[in-house]
Amino acid sequence: MDLCATLPFPQICHLGSKPVEERSLPSTLLFKSRSSSFNRIQTHCQKMYVPGFGEASPEKKAAYQLHKFFTYIAVRIISAQIQSYNREEYQDLTEFLSKNSLNDGDEFCAKLMRESPRHKSLALRILEVRSAYCKKDFEWDNLRRVASKLMDESNTRLMREYVVETTTATPVESEK
Amino acid sequence: MDLCATLPFPQICHLGSKPVEERSLPSTLLFKSRSSSFNRIQTHCQKMYVPGFGEASPEKKAAYQLHKFFTYIAVRIISAQIQSYNREEYQDLTEFLSKNSLNDGDEFCAKLMRESPRHKSLALRILEVRSAYCKKDFEWDNLRRVASKLMDESNTRLMREYVVETTTATPVESEK
Numbered sequence: 001m002d003l004c005a006t007l008p009f010p011q012i013c014h015l016g017s018k019p020v021e022e023r024s025l026p027s028t029l030l031f032k033s034r035s036s037s038f039n040r041i042q043t044h045c046q047k048m049y050v051p052g053f054g055e056a057s058p059e060k061k062a063a064y065q066l067h068k069f070f071t072y073i074a075v076r077i078i079s080a081q082i083q084s085y086n087r088e089e090y091q092d093l094t095e096f097l098s099k100n101s102l103n104d105g106d107e108f109c110a111k112l113m114r115e116s117p118r119h120k121s122l123a124l125r126i127l128e129v130r131s132a133y134c135k136k137d138f139e140w141d142n143l144r145r146v147a148s149k150l151m152d153e154s155n156t157r158l159m160r161e162y163v164v165e166t167t168t169a170t171p172v173e174s175e176k
Numbered sequence: 177m178d179l180c181a182t183l184p185f186p187q188i189c190h191l192g193s194k195p196v197e198e199r200s201l202p203s204t205l206l207f208k209s210r211s212s213s214f215n216r217i218q219t220h221c222q223k224m225y226v227p228g229f230g231e232a233s234p235e236k237k238a239a240y241q242l243h244k245f246f247t248y249i250a251v252r253i254i255s256a257q258i259q260s261y262n263r264e265e266y267q268d269l270t271e272f273l274s275k276n277s278l279n280d281g282d283e284f285c286a287k288l289m290r291e292s293p294r295h296k297s298l299a300l301r302i303l304e305v306r307s308a309y310c311k312k313d314f315e316w317d318n319l320r321r322v323a324s325k326l327m328d329e330s331n332t333r334l335m336r337e338y339v340v341e342t343t344t345a346t347p348v349e350s351e352k
Contacts, residue, residue, distance in 0.1 A: 049256060051253075052252055058245070066319070073234055109334055114341075127331045133224060142233075143235045151311070
């Protein structure tokens with residue numbers, strides 16, 4: 001199964017909706033430190049200011065997305081486990097999945113818990129597995145490494161494609 | 177701005193689409209190790225088998241999502257930076273955003289690069305900022321901590337709500 005991805009930020013066109021105080025800041029002040037220590041600000045921690053996240057941080061937003069992803073992963077793991085040895089539970093889970101969206105993992109588990117006692121045990125297992133997966137199995141260091149590599153590859157590819165496109169157009173023009 | 181999130185897995189109902197060989201495996205073999213070393217398998221690395229990711233890993237899928245998120249973050253950072261001191265560029269970016277989706281960050285940058293020379297410089301800046309954000313500013317350890325905390329809180333909340341719901345219903349029944 002290929003996972004087709006959609007970015008969860010439909011209101012991207014409202015980027016300009018910053019508070020008035022921010023708009024009057026000079027551009028040199030548009031870098032915000034997350035550290036309260038002045039010394040640390042001076043030496044290490046001058047980070048780019050990311051507007052529009054209110055009290056949450058980008059890390060928290062990303063964690064929310066991963067939280068949903070882990071629920072999805074847990075459902076896949078359990079589905080694969082019970083498919084061969086507990087056809088009844090597998091049938092329950094498959095039917096429930098066909099009627100309920102996994103977009104919100106917590107809501108999905110809450111509904112599953114209340115469906116029937118058999119569904120409840122499935123839901124408790126999902127809670128347990130997603131927690132174990134998040135804390136033990138998911139390779140966080142690997143995530144960082146892969147994301148960083150992906151960033152380099154994408155940036156290089158985009159620039160290379162642009163350069164190839166513009167330089168291959170030029171000789172044709174000059175040959176005319 | 178509040179970010180409303182949608183999970184990128186619409187085909188979740190096809191969880192049963194595993195290869196035939198897998199279906200015939202006994203449930204005890206449904207744990208797969210990612211390590212090639214037998215000793216490490218025995219001592220540390222018995223991970224839950226996550227089906228359906230083909231050649232990619234869950235970490236890679238998560239990295240793809242974060243890659244898009246970083247492009248979105250970079251656009252926000254740059255938009256905030258140029259809003260006060262370069263109204264012309266800010267106008268360009270806002271207009272371009274209103275016409276083009278940021279769902280696929282790479283595609284967005286590729287289009288922006290080809291729009292005009294001024295847009296091109298904006299695109300190059302986005303590539304630079306998203307890379308710097310991914311490698312330096314994003315707090316990966318914090319992401320892991322927040323995701324883990326969120327998991328505990330959600331699981332506790334879901335179970336507490338269920339227990340409260342079922343135990344508050346019982347006394348009313350018994351009073352009758």
